[in-house]
Amino acid sequence: MHNQTTNDIENSISLDDPQSPPSIPDGLKEEDRPVNWPSSKKWSIVVSTSLATFVVSFGSSVYSAAIPHIQARFSVSPDTALLGITLYVIGFALGPMAWGPASELYGKRRPLFLGYTLFCICQLPCALAQNMPLLLVFRFLSGLAGSSSLAILGGMYVDFLSRPAERGMSTAVFSVATFCGPTVGPIVGNLATFKLGWRWTAWLTLIGGLVFGSVAFLLTPETSEVVILRQRSKGNTSVTPSRIYRPERGISIFLQSYLTKPVRMFVREPILIFFTIYMSLAYGIIYLTFTVYPFAFVTVRGWSRMDGSLPFVGMTIGVILACIGIALHSIYYIQQSRVHVPERRLPPMIAGSIFLSAGIFWFGWTSSTSVHWLAQAAAGVFLGSGSILVLMSGVVYLIEVYLVHANSALAINNFLRCVIAATFPLYATDLLVDAGLGVGGSVIGSICLALSPVAFLFWRYGRTIRQWSKFTED
Structure with a gap:
């Protein structure tokens, strides 16, 4: 470099x-x-x-x-x-x-x-x-x-x-x-x-x-703008940009940014490591629900498959509420910020970490047929909102921390997040089915609980940690 x-x-x-x-x-x-x-x-x-x-x-x-x-x-x-x-x-x-x-x-x-x-x-x-x-x-x-x-x-x-x-x-x-x-x-x-x-x-x-x-x-x-100008400049001598970008000049740089640089950043950056792990877990939980919800409501409670899909409405409500919350916090952040402080983006993630952990325990331990189905379905609001608050706040924080290096940080974050989300249902479903939703949910909930301090710790000490990095600007 x-x-x-x-x-x-x-x-x-x-x-x-x-x-x-x-x-x-x-x-x-x-x-x-x-x-x-x-x-x-x-x-x-x-x-x-x-x-x-x-x-x-x-x-x-x-x-x-x-x-x-x-x-x-x-x-x-x-x-x-x-x-x-x-x-x-x-x-x-x-x-x-x-x-x-x-x-x-x-x-x-x-x-x-x-x-x-x-x-x-x-x-x-x-x-x-x-x-x-x-x-x-x-x-x-x-x-x-x-x-x-x-x-x-x-x-x-x-x-x-x-x-x-x-x-x-x-x-x-x-x-x-x-x-x-x-x-x-x-x-x-x-x-x-x-x-x-x-x-x-x-x-x-x-x-x-x-x-x-x-x-x-x-x-x-x-x-x-660059591409618009390049398109208009073809055969048009009146368009005279000071420099028109030619793709062949930057191919090796693009490959470096999307392939080798993200890996280098991941192994060197504690911020990127911890946020990627936690965000991957939150993303994986969303896809885990596609197999766990049918098991909980169709297999355990004996509902039809059509009725067994209706509790996803609770997750949808949670997702919408989380997005509204992020938008409102962004407006507040813009109004209050006089200097660039990425850690101010983390309060929604702190709330999301609490909601996500609570939602998993709640869902698992209300799975008994002796508990009213509405109690278990309501856990979806916390699962949906918690997952989205963690994911969206995490993405925004990484962008504001790494600025000009954000594409590379998000490239490795997206790759690992999707790989973990893709494979998570394959082995986590067996855990929940074999051990039971209560015990299996407690295992996954405990992992979420162990990672939940990540947002708070970086909110509290993020600026100090950023000073150790070669890829961030204070």
């Missing part, structure tokens, strides 16, 4: 800070700059792309409703059928390694909708699959392609939302769509499976993808 040329340093800065474009777009008129677009145009982009992302996250969990039918249709074990969720989330882990650099090199719009188009196409083989390997392959490819929206939209919003309050609100909208998708999926999936058959879990994902993806495609232009 110390032997980089001036051009390499410029490229590395543009890579890790989406607000620092690799060229000076002095050929654009003020009204053509994305930050000066009308508010109606900006928010139509945010809402439409968030709804399209909802379908991607919905697709990860709607499959869970089809698992018993897939077991019977293809004569496979429960663990094999569950791989449809695991591989989908593994795709979430691997996809951003390609989509992230592509968005920096070629702009946001093309890779975003290329990935989304491939995501929709992948639903066809999933809906028509006549064997388990084909279904699993295209479930993996669905996650891989659909992750383009998860990898790109954060940077896209930064391109045209200049005020912190706007960014905070866009984060809340995007988060509601992203995290409500997995909790709504089992409810809709069970209804579709009951009325139409298990293949309709894929057909519904395809229909939703085509509808919301088409709307987003029509409403979303390119948002990168």
Whole structure:
């Protein structure tokens, strides 16, 4: 890093800070700059792309409703059928390694909708699959392609939302769509499976993808000023930017930032290590509920599969409340902050760590049929809100701590978080089933409880710890 040329340093800065474009777009008129677009145009982009992302996250969990039918249709074990969720989330882990650099090199719009188009196409083989390997392959490819929206939209919003309050609100909208998708999926999936058959879990994902993806495609232009200028400069001598970025100049730097640099940061940065572990656990718990809820309400309580999906409403309520809480805290943070203090972002995470631990113990020890079902279902509000408060606050804190190195920090965080979330249900479900929801839930709850001081400790001592880092700025 110390032997980089001036051009390499410029490229590395543009890579890790989406607000620092690799060229000076002095050929654009003020009204053509994305930050000066009308508010109606900006928010139509945010809402439409968030709804399209909802379908991607919905697709990860709607499959869970089809698992018993897939077991019977293809004569496979429960663990094999569950791989449809695991591989989908593994795709979430691997996809951003390609989509992230592509968005920096070629702009946001093309890779975003290329990935989304491939995501929709992948639903066809999933809906028509006549064997388990084909279904699993295209479930993996669905996650891989659909992750383009998860990898790109954060940077896209930064391109045209200049005020912190706007960014905070866009984060809340995007988060509601992203995290409500997995909790709504089992409810809709069970209804579709009951009325139409298990293949309709894929057909519904395809229909939703085509509808919301088409709307987003029509409403979303390119948002990168550099790419807009480069497109307009072709054959137009009146557009004379001082520098027009050429992708081939920075490919090695992009690969370094998304592959080698994240690993180096992870092994050297205690902040990144502890937050990634804790956030991975919270993310894994969300996906664990897709198998634990049916066991708790269908197997133990004897409900129908349709009725057994309704307690996910509690988790959905928790997710929405958490997103509202994050948005309100962001407004308060912006109003109160006179200097850059990342630790002020952590109070919601402290609350979330309490909610998450309490929700797990609550859910486990109210699982007996002698306890009213509503008591157990209410635990979902705490599970949903706790998980989201930990995840969203963690992401925002990492961004504010690492600033120009945030892309690299989030790349390794996302990869490990998705890998752990993908595999967590495979072994944690066995623990809960074999040991019982009370004992098994206590084991997982104890792990959450052991990690819950992370947010408080970094809120209290974060500034001191940041001073040890080579990747942070005080």
